[in-house]
Amino acid sequence: MSLIRRFCFSYWRCLRSSASGGQEALVRLRCPSLSPYVACLHTSAITSAGHNKWSKVKHIKGPKDAARSRLFAKLTMMIKVAVKEGGSNPDFNPYLYQLVEQARQRNMPKTSIEAAIKGADKAKPTSYALYQARGPGGCSLIIEILTDNTNRSFSELRLLLNKNGGTHTDVLHCFNKKGVVTVQTQDRDGKPVQLEQALDLAIQAGAEDVQEMQDEEEEKDIYKYICDLSSLRDVRSQLITFGLVPISSGPEYLPSLTVQLSDTDKERVFKLLELIKDQPDVMRVYDNIE
Structure with missing residues (x-):
């Protein structure tokens, strides 16, 4: 049994005897020192509403x-x-x-x-590419691109970075490429799946970890099951068998090293990420910000 699966099993047992239940589980599961695999997918930003x-x-x-x-x-x-x-x-x-x-x-x-x-x-001939960058405050960014002109896409991203406190550099060593199955927090019968149960299903399905996150696009809680790329299809199949409803599955870049940013740097990164995701060739952006 791998270290992460032993960790999951240990916390599963702890969860069953925990008096505080799901909230304590969530705090423990998100402990940065024990659960480093947190990927951020930036899809949208919601500005503050007015008064009318x-x-x-x-x-x-x-x-x-x-x-x-x-x-x-x-x-x-x-x-x-x-x-x-x-x-x-x-x-x-x-x-x-x-x-x-x-x-x-x-x-x-x-x-x-x-x-x-x-x-x-x-459709025009399209190619897949990765663009690696360092953002404000020293955060690392991996940008997935689908483009019919790699030179043009790279040039546009380089210009955005230079104007917003970033630079093009190798940061791939700060990430691990993992298989990720994203599912709803309700099963196919509409019943809520508690975090303790989700963790139990992760162990049974052969996943390394499960994390509760929020889908920024839909503003709903989701579960992300993390596994080796080679077992992605099997894990997805098992989760469906257990009654979970998949939203997406595929490879993702999850940070192995994370950084903490000041409020000022976070604002600068947020602005930069908004500009990057507005680019039509950009598919997904991963960062290693805590």
């Missing part, structure tokens, strides 16, 4: 709608790439199947999903 209906529409609905449109555009691009690489039948293309399921979970219209699959043949 128009302010709420302007400052909340507008940004959320814009973020959703960007998300749909990026899912469309990823679906087209998946079709080109593995065919248009999700039953024989696992990557496409996962993307279609993710699009459905994000309430992407069925017609848009079908149009993306059918339009793959007409």
